[in-house]
Every structure is written in structure tokens, then in C-alpha cells.
Amino acid sequence: xxxxxxxxxxxxxxxxxxxxxxLVELLRDHLHLTGTxxxxxxxxxxxxxxxxxxKSVKSCTMLAVQAEGAQVITIEGLAAADGTLHPMQxxxxxxxxxxxxxxxxxxxxxxxxxxxxxxxxxxxxxxREGLEGNICRCTGxxxxxxxxxxxxxxxxxxxxxxxxx
Amino acid sequence: xxxxxxxxxxxxxxxxxxxxxDAEAKALAGGMTFIxxxxxxxxxxxxxxxxxxxxxxxxxxxxxALVIKAMTTHREVAMSSEVASAIPALATLAGNIGDRQVxxxxxxxxxxxxxDPSACYPSAVLALGATIVTSRRRIAAADYxxxxxxxALEPDELxxxxxxxxxxxxxxxxxxxxxxxxxxxxxxVAKTAEGARVAVTGAGNDGVFRHAAxxxxxxxxxxADALKDVTxxxxxxxxxxxxxxxxxxxxxxxxxxxxxxxxx
Ligand SMILES: Cc1cc2nc3c(=O)[nH]c(=O)nc-3n(C[C@H](O)[C@H](O)[C@H](O)COP(=O)(O)OP(=O)(O)OC[C@H]3O[C@@H](n4cnc5c(N)ncnc54)[C@H](O)[C@@H]3O)c2cc1C
Ligand code: FES
Ligand code: FES
Numbered sequence: 001x002x003x004x005x006x007x008x009x010x011x012x013x014x015x016x017x018x019x020x021x022x023l024v025e026l027l028r029d030h031l032h033l034t035g036t037x038x039x040x041x042x043x044x045x046x047x048x049x050x051x052x053x054x055k056s057v058k059s060c061t062m063l064a065v066q067a068e069g070a071q072v073i074t075i076e077g078l079a080a081a082d083g084t085l086h087p088m089q090x091x092x093x094x095x096x097x098x099x100x101x102x103x104x105x106x107x108x109x110x111x112x113x114x115x116x117x118x119x120x121x122x123x124x125x126x127x128r129e130g131l132e133g134n135i136c137r138c139t140g141x142x143x144x145x146x147x148x149x150x151x152x153x154x155x156x157x158x159x160x161x162x163x164x165x
Numbered sequence: 166x167x168x169x170x171x172x173x174x175x176x177x178x179x180x181x182x183x184x185x186x187d188a189e190a191k192a193l194a195g196g197m198t199f200i201x202x203x204x205x206x207x208x209x210x211x212x213x214x215x216x217x218x219x220x221x222x223x224x225x226x227x228x229x230a231l232v233i234k235a236m237t238t239h240r241e242v243a244m245s246s247e248v249a250s251a252i253p254a255l256a257t258l259a260g261n262i263g264d265r266q267v268x269x270x271x272x273x274x275x276x277x278x279x280x281d282p283s284a285c286y287p288s289a290v291l292a293l294g295a296t297i298v299t300s301r302r303r304i305a306a307a308d309y310x311x312x313x314x315x316x317a318l319e320p321d322e323l324x325x326x327x328x329x330x331x332x333x334x335x336x337x338x339x340x341x342x343x344x345x346x347x348x349x350x351x352x353x354v355a356k357t358a359e360g361a362r363v364a365v366t367g368a369g370n371d372g373v374f375r376h377a378a379x380x381x382x383x384x385x386x387x388x389a390d391a392l393k394d395v396t397x398x399x400x401x402x403x404x405x406x407x408x409x410x411x412x413x414x415x416x417x418x419x420x421x422x423x424x425x426x427x428x429x
Contacts, residue, residue, distance in 0.1 A: 002171060019171035019213065020203070043201050044345065046266065055269045061200045062270070063193075065171050066215065110265065132346060133264025 006070050008033070009077030017064045023057075024048045026064035027074060035075040035105050039135070046134030049106035049113075050074045056113035058133070075105035078112075087154035088112050088147070097147035099138035110134050111148040112155075121161040122152050166203045170212040176219065177323065181300050183214045185321035192216055192323060194236060194275035197267050221274070221325060224248060229331050231255070235274025235324045243268060252293070253429060254335040254353070258285050261339060263346045274324040280373075281347070282313045282403065283366060285339060287373040288353035292364035295329045313372045332357045336427035338420040339367075342407055349408055350416040352376075354424040360384050363421060368413045370403040379421055389422040 001016050008031060015030045027033045027050070038060055039047035048060040051073040078086035085093070088111050098104045114130040115122060127145045136144065153160055174180045184190050189211035193199055202208050221236035224247050231251040233242060242248055243260030262268055262276075262285050276286045277297060290297070290306045297304040300323040309317050318324070335355035339348045348367030355362045361383030363376040382391045397417040402410035 018168050020166045020168045022166075022200075022204075041201070041204055042345075043197065043267070046264070049266060056266055057269055058266045060204075061196055061266075063171070063196070063200070063213075065173075066193075066196070066217070113265070130265055133266045 002065050004064060004068050006067050006072055008072045009074060015064070019063065019065055021064040022060055023050070023052075023062040023064050023067050023072075024059035026067070027059060027072070033074050033076050037102055037105055039102060039106075044133070044135065045103070046106040046110060046131075047103050049109040049134065051109060051113065056110055073109075075108060078108070086112070088115070088151045091147040091151040091154070092144070095143050095147040095150060097139065097144045103134060103136040103138075107131070107134050107136065107144055111144075111151060114148060115152050115155050118152075119156060122149065124149065167206060167209045169210050171215065172212060173215040173218045177221075177300055177325065180214050180216060180219060181321055181323060183212065184323075187212055188320065190214055192278070194272040194278075195238065195270040196275075197263070197271040198275060198279050198281065216274075216323070226251060227328070231329045231331055232326055233273055233329070234326045236272050237274075239263075239268035239271050239273070239276075240265075242273065251331050252329060252335060254337050254355070255289055255329065258289055258337040258339075258353070261285070261341070261346075267346075273327060277309075277327065278316065278318060278324055280310060280314055280316050282369065282372045283342070283347040283349070283351075285337065285348055285351055285366060288348075288351050288364040288366040289329070289335075289337060290327065291373050291375060292353040292355045292362040293329045293332055293335065294357065294359070294362070295327050297324055298326045298328060299324055310373050315372070330357065332362075334428040336424040336429065338424040338427060340416050340420055350413055350420050352417060352420040352424050354383070354421060354428060356383075356387055356428065361387060365397075365417055365421075368397075368402055368417050370401060374401070376417070376421070383425065387425065387428075389425045392418060392422050392425065 027036050037047035039045035043061040050059045127148050191210040193213045193215045221234045223234045224245050239259040239262045248256045297309050332355040337353045339351040342349045350368045351366040353364045361380045363379040366373045378395050397414040399410040399414045402413040404410040
């Protein structure tokens with residue numbers, strides 16, 4: 001068994017895990033953060049996407065021990081303490097970017113990574129390509145793409161540049 | 166997944182020793198191939214040696230070569246201005262591997278050690294005549310790839326970096342499998358000091374290969390037109406549920422012509 005220490009959603013977390021424990025198992029089974037989902041066993045669906053040290057990763061394809069000392073953010077860590085939703089969550093609601101909701105935690109986390117890593121603007125094409133690692137069986141993606149585009153000006157606190165639209 | 170011991174050494178020598186001391190120990194890089202394999206119980210290593218603590222990331226220019234360390238991620242290669250100015254084709258290749266999350270974690274060393282017959286990097290390494298630098302020697306691309314999932318690496322030998330001679334121009338064209346994003350057919354074309362080079366991944370029934378007939382045609386005239394009548398023997402092709410041998414042979418021609426047109 002390995003002792004691991006990391007920061008999850010801004011709080012120190014500690015757990016005793018087997019070496020084979022996946023990061024997603026640490027989050028769901030040990031820390032009881034069940035918002036992060038598991039939708040496949042082939043690392044293709046993206047339901048499990050979280051942020052690790054500012055990078056968007058599939059938590060089903062990373063060992064918990066590899067996250068020693070890391071800063072992890074999950075879907076539970078996005079809303080403010082008073083319940084105010086993160087702009088990305090708010091835009092998913094506004095634009096009806098979900099149906100069953102299974103893929104949504106991963107979509108929201110990937111969307112945030114996409115917006116944050118494109119400070120100069122984000123095209124529809126870039127959003128669609130940026131979601132290649134996230135599969136949704138319900139929505140047809142269109143409203144998810146709209147929600148992410150709508151979150152860009154809110155997260156960067158400025159208008160989307162014309163050229164990038 | 167079967168359980169194993171986890172080690173994270175801080176020096177290459179220690180990692181090599183850990184692998185040498187235990188025949189069942191395996192290295193872990195980005196885990197984008199290895200962890201799915203473990204999850205399916207297709208491997209049962211006694212110990213997993215994480216290479217993340219070895220300081221093996223970075224990209225540098227060395228004379229007429231671009232050197233990429235083994236643990237450099239696909240994302241880092243795709244975003245590197247050094248790569249974009251020296252071998253832009255390599256940045257494009259890395260930027261189209263899998264998806265964003267795969268590119269944030271997956272590494273060049275892991276891809277080359279694995280030598281998946283539909284992986285992208287092997288075609289660039291073979292076409293550019295790169296050198297695989299390991300913990301004990303330097304291996305020429307031509308000697309390195311030995312068929313599907315097989316390389317010249319010994320069990321306790323680690324890739325430390327890859328040195329790519331900079332070509333006059335090059336491009337990579339891939340027809341991705343729509344589900345996995347791996348290459349159904351990928352063709353890397355380069356105009357090098359030694360002549361035209363064409364390496365094909367995803368299509369061959371024995372892994373990545375050089376397409377001699379296409380190279381000869383491009384040596385005559387480095388244009389897409391020169392490839393019009395060059396065929397690819399179906400007997401060399403892999404056929405599976407995604408594409409039959411005739412379709413793949415046809416795609417090799419299409420992707421090669423697209424790559425020649427995209428060369429820069
Ligand atoms: C959904 C998905 C889509 C993908 N699409 C593509 C694609 O389009 N094109 C493509 O090329 N690849 C694709 N991949 C594979 C991806 O590129 C992997 O990153 C790569 O194959 C393995 O690299 P890794 O760093 O993750 O290695 P790991 O999975 O950690 O290791 C792979 C193997 O290499 C060995 N190894 C790792 N590093 C070294 C080293 N330095 N020296 C010696 N041995 C080493 C390990 O022991 C293991 O056997 C995809 C993967 C996924 C999950
Ligand atoms: S659960 Fe499907 S990619 Fe992680
Ligand atoms: S909303 Fe159901 S899978 Fe995306």
C-alpha cells in the first residue's frame with residue numbers, strides 16, 4: 001500500500017491506496033467525489049476528465065500514485081462556496097449542453113481547459129477538434145459547442161475577437 | 166488490473182537497474198498505452214518503474230538535428246516553436262495524435278518503445294532517418310523497428326532521446342480511425358539530403374515500412390503527380406474490420422500524394 005498526499009479542489013487530501021489504484025478510483029471510491037464518471041475501459045470517452053496541475057487528463061488512465069503532490073480539480077470544485085456555478089457550468093445550463101448528463105462532468109472540464117488554453121480566441125472548429133477525447137451519446141454535440149463558445153467571453157472577461165469567430 | 170510495486174527513481178541508472186533486476190518489471194511513461202493494457206489484464210508486471218522523475222523532457226537544436234527527449238509529451242512537441250521552425254511536419258504529427266488528453270500525457274519515447282503498427286511517430290523516425298538514443302547505445306531507425314510492437318530495445322534499456330536530422334522539407338498525412346484517432350493509414354514524406362523518403366504507418370501487415378517505389382518516383386520529380394501510377398502491393402497490407410487490404414493500399418497512395426503537396 002502507498003500513502004499519498006495531494007490537493008483536491010483546494011483541500012489537502014490523504015489516502016492509502018494500492019499501486020494499481022487509478023486516479024478516478026481514488027477520487028470516487030476513496031474521496032467520495034462521484035461527479036467524475038467512468039464511461040469506458042479504452043481511454044476514449046472522456047467522462048473521467050479532471051484537471052491535474054492545470055492539465056486536462058483522463059483520470060481513468062493515470063495511477064493515483066502518479067498524482068502524488070498534485071493539484072487536482074474535479075467537477076465538484078468548480079462552483080463557488082455559495083453555490084454560484086462556474087461560467088462553464090452556467091453556459092451548459094443556458095444552452096442546454098446536456099441531456100442525460102453522463103458525459104457532462106468531462107465535457108465541462110475539457111471545455112474549461114480549451115477556453116483557458118486559448119486566450120486569444122477560440123473557433124468553432126477548435127472547439128469541435130478539442131472535444132475529440134469526449135464522447136456524448138445524447139446531444140449531437142451542437143449545444144455543447146455553443147456552451148463552450150459562450151463561456152469564453154465570460155471566462156476571459158472580454159469579447160471574443162472577430163477573427164476567431 | 167493486477168497489483169504491482171510502484172517505483173519512481175530519480176536517476177536513469179537507477180531506473181535501468183530496477184528494470185534489470187526484475188524481468189517482470191516494466192517502465193511507465195505517459196501511460197496512454199500501458200495503463201489501458203494493465204486495465205485489460207493483458208500484462209502482469211511485478212513492478213512498474215515510473216520514468217517521470219528522470220528529467221527526460223526537453224527539445225533542443227543540435228547542429229543540423231532536432232533532439233527530443235523521451236518523456237517530452239505530444240502536446241509539448243506540437244506547441245514547440247523549436248519544432249515548428251526546424252521540422253514543422255513533426256509538430257503537425259504530434260498535434261494530431263489521439264485527443265487533447267492523450268497529448269497532455271503521451272510521450273514520444275513511449276510511442277516509439279511501444280511501436281504500435283498504427284502509431285504516428287514511427288513513420289517520422291523512419292522517414293527522417295532519426296537516431297534512437299538509449300541508456301546504453303545509439304540505434305539507427307532502420308535497425309530499430311522490427312515489426313509490429315517489436316523493437317531493438319532490450320528489456321532493461323530505456324530510450325532517453327531521439328535525434329532527427331532536419332530535412333529540406335517534410336509532411337505527414339494521416340487518415341485517422343474515426344473512433345480511436347490512430348492512423349488507419351499515415352504517410353510521412355520527406356525530402357532529405359539522401360533523397361526522397363516515404364514511410365508508411367497503420368497500413369502494413371508488419372508495422373511501419375519504407376515505400377521504395379514511391380521514393381524512386383519522387384527522386385525523379387518531387388511532385389504528387391509523380392506518384393500517380395505508383396501502386397502499393399495489397400499483399401503487404403493489413404486488413405481488419407476498419408479497412409480491407411485493397412482499401413488500405415489505395416489510401417496509401419492518396420495519403421502519400423497529400424503529404425507531398427503539404428511538404429514544407
Ligand atoms: C484514445 C487514444 C488515442 C490515441 N491515438 C493515437 C494516435 O492517433 N497516434 C499515435 O501515434 N498514438 C496514439 N495513441 C497512443 C499514444 O500516442 C501513447 O502516448 C503512446 O503510444 C504511448 O506513449 P506513453 O508515453 O503513453 O507510454 P506508456 O503507455 O507509458 O508506455 C508504452 C510502452 O512503452 C514503454 N516505454 C515508455 N517509455 C519508454 C522509454 N523511454 N524507454 C523504453 N521503454 C519505454 C513502456 O514500458 C510500455 O511498454 C492513442 C492513445 C489513446 C489512449
Ligand atoms: S472513462 Fe472513458 S476515457 Fe476515462
Ligand atoms: S448528455 Fe448523455 S452522454 Fe452526453
